[in-house]
Amino acid sequence: MNTRIYNVRILTMEDGKDIFQGEVWIQDDTITYVGPGRQDQKEWDQEIDGEGSLLMPGFKNAHTHSAMTFLRSHADDLKLDEWLFNKVFPAEGKLTGESLYWFTKLAFMEYLTSGITTAYDMYFYVDDGARAAKDAGFRYVFCDSINNFGGTVDQVEKDFLRLNIDRSRLISHRIGFHAEYTTSRELMEGIAALAERHQAPVSVHCSETRKEVEECRERYGCSPVALMDSLGLFRYGGTLFHCVHMDETDYDILKKRGIYVVTNPASNLKLASGIAPIKRYLDLDIPVAIGTDGAASNNCLDMFREMFLVTGLQKAVCDDPEAVPAREVLKMATVNGARACGLPECDSIAEGKKADLILIDLNQPNMQPLRNLDKNLVYSGSKSNVKMTMIGGKVLYRDGEFYLDSSREEIFAKANEYAEKIFADL
Amino acid sequence: MNTRIYNVRILTMEDGKDIFQGEVWIQDDTITYVGPGRQDQKEWDQEIDGEGSLLMPGFKNAHTHSAMTFLRSHADDLKLDEWLFNKVFPAEGKLTGESLYWFTKLAFMEYLTSGITTAYDMYFYVDDGARAAKDAGFRYVFCDSINNFGGTVDQVEKDFLRLNIDRSRLISHRIGFHAEYTTSRELMEGIAALAERHQAPVSVHCSETRKEVEECRERYGCSPVALMDSLGLFRYGGTLFHCVHMDETDYDILKKRGIYVVTNPASNLKLASGIAPIKRYLDLDIPVAIGTDGAASNNCLDMFREMFLVTGLQKAVCDDPEAVPAREVLKMATVNGARACGLPECDSIAEGKKADLILIDLNQPNMQPLRNLDKNLVYSGSKSNVKMTMIGGKVLYRDGEFYLDSSREEIFAKANEYAEKIFADL
Numbered sequence: 001m002n003t004r005i006y007n008v009r010i011l012t013m014e015d016g017k018d019i020f021q022g023e024v025w026i027q028d029d030t031i032t033y034v035g036p037g038r039q040d041q042k043e044w045d046q047e048i049d050g051e052g053s054l055l056m057p058g059f060k061n062a063h064t065h066s067a068m069t070f071l072r073s074h075a076d077d078l079k080l081d082e083w084l085f086n087k088v089f090p091a092e093g094k095l096t097g098e099s100l101y102w103f104t105k106l107a108f109m110e111y112l113t114s115g116i117t118t119a120y121d122m123y124f125y126v127d128d129g130a131r132a133a134k135d136a137g138f139r140y141v142f143c144d145s146i147n148n149f150g151g152t153v154d155q156v157e158k159d160f161l162r163l164n165i166d167r168s169r170l171i172s173h174r175i176g177f178h179a180e181y182t183t184s185r186e187l188m189e190g191i192a193a194l195a196e197r198h199q200a201p202v203s204v205h206c207s208e209t210r211k212e213v214e215e216c217r218e219r220y221g222c223s224p225v226a227l228m229d230s231l232g233l234f235r236y237g238g239t240l241f242h243c244v245h246m247d248e249t250d251y252d253i254l255k256k257r258g259i260y261v262v263t264n265p266a267s268n269l270k271l272a273s274g275i276a277p278i279k280r281y282l283d284l285d286i287p288v289a290i291g292t293d294g295a296a297s298n299n300c301l302d303m304f305r306e307m308f309l310v311t312g313l314q315k316a317v318c319d320d321p322e323a324v325p326a327r328e329v330l331k332m333a334t335v336n337g338a339r340a341c342g343l344p345e346c347d348s349i350a351e352g353k354k355a356d357l358i359l360i361d362l363n364q365p366n367m368q369p370l371r372n373l374d375k376n377l378v379y380s381g382s383k384s385n386v387k388m389t390m391i392g393g394k395v396l397y398r399d400g401e402f403y404l405d406s407s408r409e410e411i412f413a414k415a416n417e418y419a420e421k422i423f424a425d426l
Numbered sequence: 427m428n429t430r431i432y433n434v435r436i437l438t439m440e441d442g443k444d445i446f447q448g449e450v451w452i453q454d455d456t457i458t459y460v461g462p463g464r465q466d467q468k469e470w471d472q473e474i475d476g477e478g479s480l481l482m483p484g485f486k487n488a489h490t491h492s493a494m495t496f497l498r499s500h501a502d503d504l505k506l507d508e509w510l511f512n513k514v515f516p517a518e519g520k521l522t523g524e525s526l527y528w529f530t531k532l533a534f535m536e537y538l539t540s541g542i543t544t545a546y547d548m549y550f551y552v553d554d555g556a557r558a559a560k561d562a563g564f565r566y567v568f569c570d571s572i573n574n575f576g577g578t579v580d581q582v583e584k585d586f587l588r589l590n591i592d593r594s595r596l597i598s599h600r601i602g603f604h605a606e607y608t609t610s611r612e613l614m615e616g617i618a619a620l621a622e623r624h625q626a627p628v629s630v631h632c633s634e635t636r637k638e639v640e641e642c643r644e645r646y647g648c649s650p651v652a653l654m655d656s657l658g659l660f661r662y663g664g665t666l667f668h669c670v671h672m673d674e675t676d677y678d679i680l681k682k683r684g685i686y687v688v689t690n691p692a693s694n695l696k697l698a699s700g701i702a703p704i705k706r707y708l709d710l711d712i713p714v715a716i717g718t719d720g721a722a723s724n725n726c727l728d729m730f731r732e733m734f735l736v737t738g739l740q741k742a743v744c745d746d747p748e749a750v751p752a753r754e755v756l757k758m759a760t761v762n763g764a765r766a767c768g769l770p771e772c773d774s775i776a777e778g779k780k781a782d783l784i785l786i787d788l789n790q791p792n793m794q795p796l797r798n799l800d801k802n803l804v805y806s807g808s809k810s811n812v813k814m815t816m817i818g819g820k821v822l823y824r825d826g827e828f829y830l831d832s833s834r835e836e837i838f839a840k841a842n843e844y845a846e847k848i849f850a851d852l
Contacts, residue, residue, distance in 0.1 A: 069794070073801035077751040110791035113810060269738035270805070272747045300792045300806035308731065309738075312695035321698045325503040365536035366726045366809075368495070368838050369845040375499035379696070380726035383792075384539060384809040412794050419795040 001028055001045045003393055006037065008050030008359065011374070012349040013057050013334045019373060024055060026355040029168055029392035034349055048395070053387050054360040054373060056330075057348055058117025059303040060337025063241040063262040063291025065123045066107035067100040070419045071296035076270075083271070088296055094425055097128035099418035104132040105406060106415040110301040111138070112397035115386040117356035120262075120291065120341045122176060122203070122241070126159055130171045135405045137394050139169075139356060141341045143176030143203040146191075147183045153190035160198065169354070170392060174239075174342055176203035180224040181212050185231070192232040201237035201342070204228070207250070208242035209273045225250040234259060239340045241291065243281075244274040254286045260340035261286055263332075265309035266300075267293035279314045279323045288332050289340035303333055304381045311378065326378040359388040427454055427471045429819055432463065434476030434785065437800070438775040439483050439760045445799060450481060452781040455594055455818035460775055474821070479813050480786040480799060482756075483774055484543025485729040486763025489667040489688040489717025491549045492533035493526045496845040497722035502696075509697070514722055516852055523554040525844035530558040531832060532841045536727040537564070538823035541812040543782035546688075546717065546767045548602060548629070548667075552585055556597045561831045565595075565782060565817050567767045569602030569629040572617075573609045579616035586624065595780070596818060600665075600768055602629035606650040607638050611657070618658040627663035627768070630654070633676070634668035635699045651676040660685060665766045667717065669707075670700040680712045686766035687712055689758075691735035692726075693719035705740045705749045714758050715766035729759055730807045737804065752804040785814035 003026040011019045012034065025033035025042075075087030100123070111119060118139040121129055126142050133140030142163065144156045156175055163173035175198065177183050177191050195202050206224050207213050216224045226249055228234060234257040243254075243261045254261065263276045281288050290310060292301045310332065311324040338347035346354045362370060366380040377385075389397040396403050404411075429452040437445045438460065451459035451468075501513035526549070537545060544565040547555055552568050559566030568589065570582045582601060589599035601624065603609050603617050621628045632650050633639050642650045652675055654660060660683040669680075669687045680687065689702045707714050716736060718727045733755045740749040764773035772780045788796060792806040803811075815823040822829050830837075 069791075072795065072806060073798035076798075076801050076805060077748050079747055083747065106791055106794055113791060266734070266738060269742040270747065272741045272745050272749075275742060295806075298805070299801070300808070302792070302806075302808060304808075305731070305734065308692070312692060315698045316695040316701060319698050321505055321509065321696065322503050323698075363834070363838070365495075365532055365539060365838075366728070368532055369498065369842045371845070371849075372499035372502075375502050375725070379502060379724070380498060380721075380728075382726070382728060382731075382809050408789070412789070412791075416795045419797070423797075 001393065002026070002042055003046040003048065003355070004044045005048045005050055005055060005357070008053055008055040009373070010034065010349060011054055011056040013331065014348050014350060019054070024349060024357070026393045029354055031349060031351055031353050031355050034351060048388070050359055052362060054362055055349070055357055056360065057334040057346070058356040058358045058389060058391070059115050059333045060118040060120070060289065060341055060346070061111060061116045061292050061301065061303065062120045062239070062289035062337045062340045063264055063293060064107070064119050064121055064301065065294030066119055066121050066129065067095070067103035067123055068294030068296040069106045069110070069415065070099070070103045070422065071294070072299045074296065076299065090426055091422055094422040095124060097125045099422065100125045101128045101132045102411060102414035102418055104129050105136055105411050107295070107301055108132065108136050108138045109402055109408070109411060112389045112402065113386060114302045114304060114383045115358040115389055116301070116303055117358070117389060117391045118338065118341055118343060118346060126163065126173070130163060133171055137170070137391055137396055137404070139346070139391050141172050141174060141343065143174045145176065145178040146187065147178035148187065149182065153187065153194055156191070157194055168392060169343065169345065172342060174203050175200050179205035179212070180216050180227060188228065188231050188233065195233060195236055199236050201239060202233045203239040204241065206240040206243055207245045210245050213245045223247060223250050225253050229253045229257065242268065242273070242276065244268055244276045246277060251280070251284055251286065255284055259286070260289055260336065262289045262291045262340055263310060264291045264293040265313055266305055267297040269309070271297050275313050275317050278310055279318050279320070282324060282328060287336045287339065289337040290332050302383055304383060307333055307378050307381070326375040329378045330374055355390060355393040357390045358386060361385045361387040427819065428452070428468055429472040429474065429781070430470045431474045431476055431481060431783070434479055434481040435799070436460065436775060437480055437482040439757065440774050440776060445480070450775060450783070452819045455780055457775060457777055457779050457781050460777060474814070476785055478788060480788055481775070481783055482786065483760040483772070484782040484784045484815060484817070485541050485759045486544040486546070486715065486767055486772070487537060487542045487718050487727065487729065488546045488665070488715035488763045488766045489690055489719060490533070490545050490547055490727065491720030492545055492547050492555065493521070493529035493549055494720030494722040495532045495536070496525070496529045496841065496848065497720070498725045500722065502725065517848055520848040520851055521550060523551045525848065526551045527554045527558045528837060528840035528844055530555050531562055531837050533721070533727055534558065534562050534564045535828055535834070535837060538815045538828065539812060540728045540730060540809045541784040541815055542727070542729055543784070543815060543817045544764065544767055544769060544772060552589065552599070556589060559597055563596070563817055563820050563822055563830070565772070567598050567600060567769065569600045571602065571604040572613065573604035574613065575608065579613065579620055582617070583620055594818060595769065595771065598768060600629050601626050605631035605638070606642050606653060614654065614657050614659065621659060621662055625662050627665060628659045629665040630667065632666040632669055633671045636671050639671045649673060649676055651679050655679045655683065668694065668699070668702065670694055670702045672703060677706070677710055677712070681710055685712070686715055686762065688715045688717045688766055689736060690717045690719040691739055692731055693723040695735070697723050701739050701743050704736055705744050705746070708750060708754060713762045713765065715763040716758050728809055730809060733759055733804050733807070752801040755804045756800055781816060781819040783816045784812060787811045787813040
């Protein structure tokens with residue numbers, strides 16, 4: 001299928017490239033031309049008039065638990081232990097593959113409204129999540145969350161070999177486990193050997209709370225980052241979720257190993273976990289990506305909220321209004337996000353890259369006057385500016401309507417029905 | 427004009443009242459009935475089918491500088507001094523009454539998209555701001571920002587007497603001045619005498635930055651709150667904007683004087699001013715309202731962003747996920763906001779109250795599943811959920827369209843034209 005998107009300002013997110021007026025051509029799921037309008041126009045299967053909007057790469061949600069939508073507003077304003085053990089775990093115990101399928105689709109809808117084109121998901125029932133992604137046309141990266149309570153290294157390897165054969169890369173799988181505090185040394189060593197065998201990076205929750213870091217020090221005499229590194233987990237890099245409580249040794253390891261940090265500022269606030277040292281990461285050239293975390297702790301899956309928090313919180317805690325400029329935040333939400341998910345082909349708008357694109361409506365009061373658009377996006381942008389979300393060349397959301405295999409009504413009905421059932425049984 | 431809004435869930439924001447299914451009747455600008463559907467229906471001039479949405483009181487933006495929209499994204503990621511003296515003040519020096527009129531209208535549009543029905547504005551050219559409000563139909567409360575660099579007590583009194591004669595209360599005026607750090611003792615004493623003469627509360631910026639508080643202590647040996655109280659400024663109460671850096675004496679004065687605190691969390695983050703002690707205010711029963719501050723420092727005028735920050739930041743800094751529950755935040759954004767603006771007749775949905783109402787679209791992924799709607803609103807809500815904004819019984823915004831005296835195109839064109847002119851001259 002040939003697609004042309006015209007009458008747009010283009011923010012490619014390539015280094016040092018300014019916004020320019022032009023058009024983008026797409027063959028199937030891949031960008032074939034980016035530049036000024038041309039005379040040699042083809043026959044188009046699909047032409048999209050951007051009406052002066054801003055075209056940019058879709059946002060990448062580099063850490064989430066998609067199906068947790070069913071837990072939205074179920075357990076807010078509670079202490080972490082009560083939240084997790086009395087509210088979240090019992091409800092999760094009632095999940096089935098089929099209910100997860102619908103809760104995941106509900107998350108995809110919410111991602112689309114926020115211009116998110118990739119979800120890096122860590123949860124259960126990978127086959128049902130992947131099926132939801134395939135059916136909906138959503139780009140989905142999965143890593144297992146095995147730990148002492150479930151899952152084996154063998155299973156992770158089988159998933160890894162089985163789920164990475166999708167040539168469109170709509171669905172991919174990466175090696176991972178839940179966290180140091182839930183996982184034995186033996187299991188971590190098994191994951192390290194697996195990563196070594198496949199020369200692959202490892203993804204894991206890391207140093208989210210102060211308690212987690214302190215308990216690791218008591219157990220092993222070092223931080224989670226240092227422990228995992230000593231076990232050989234990061235020989236081929238890694239993607240670490242949260243990274244709120246870090247020390248100097250940790251920074252050295254992140255830098256040496258080329259590790260991606262994924263920050264989840266709203267979730268970290270809401271669960272009182274703390275504020276990650278993002279300015280420090282930038283100063284050290286450690287790449288940062290952004291995630292929403294699950295709807296149980298956030299509670300919304302909105303990259304605009306996260307983008308403002310990533311910079312706003314740093315300005316406050318560093319007492320420095322210059323901390324984390326807007327363009328850096330956009331890079332985190334797009335370029336770094338794609339790379340942290342193992343999808344460098346989705347990181348920017350350029351020939352050969354995947355057509356995961358969004359249109360930002362500038363004809364809204366929060367984008368006026370039309371000056372310094374990248375700052376407008378980060379400091380004023382909202383979901384109400386997302387005019388279109390396209391994944392792999394297909395429009396999945398436009399002007400408030402969804403174009404998925406299931407209707408809005410069906411997804412809402414199923415999600416409510418399964419949620420009610422789970423909570424009725426508790 | 428008779429209006430009926432039906433097929434809605436109603437959140438009246440009256441104490442202890444749950445959400446219920448029903449309808450609301452409006453005569454001109456005033457609510458005449460709230461309850462279940464009735465048989466004795468009248469002839470209606472206007473019937474609004476809420477399609478299952480949530481009807482609630484509009485949000486009150488209890489501290490803003492509306493016309494600062496022209497400075498949006500003009501000077502971000504800068505130190506406060508450079509921001510204020512090199513960027514904001516020179517640009518403000520070029521403002522005229524006519525340009526302010528259009529910049530203010532642009533702000534009204536943005537407020538409407540976020541469900542904001544009242545702006546408590548502190549800026550220049552009150553007549554042009556009031557004219558914008560009257561023309562657009564927006565509810566506008568103004569307080570002067572006189573200080574050593576401009577304005578007199580006499581002028582404030584004239585404005586106060588002249589602008590409080592609007593019987594619909596679409597436009598009202600309150601006694602105020604800029605801040606302790608810009609205002610001489612003599613001028614503050616003049617304002618205190620004026621407040622005494624009219625038995626009126628005083629509104630003022632207060633304790634926004636640590637520097638401001640320290641310098642006041644050097645000058646007067648006490649905090650800004652204590653100084654102002656000692657000058658008799660709060661004998662009839664007051665509304666204090668920011669209140670980030672407070673001590674125990676300050677809390678006692680706020681409580682004793684029945685003062686409203688207006689918090690501006692996004693602005694305080696972005697300018698690295700700090701995080702106000704909201705949980706402490708709640709513990710002490712000091713009423714808190716919420717403001718966006720101006721677009722120069724925020725940069726967007728969005729109550730949803732502020733609501734999440736009000737609670738999210740407290741959870742993090744107090745290390746307490748129970749801090750500032752969702753329902754309290756909604757109360758700040760509606761009930762307390764109205765009272766902090768001197769508009770108790772706009773604080774809730776009840777017979778005799780003004781029809782400043784919004785419809786929240788629940789048929790969006792971020793509101794699903796449909797459980798715990800007040801939590802969904804605060805933790806997941808966004809501008810994209812605002813289906814309708816009504817002020818004084820008139821629909822000014824619905825389904826993405828504006829119903830103002832000027833078109834969207836005209837307001838955007840004028841705002842851009844005047845902004846370009848200001849920046850070209852700098």
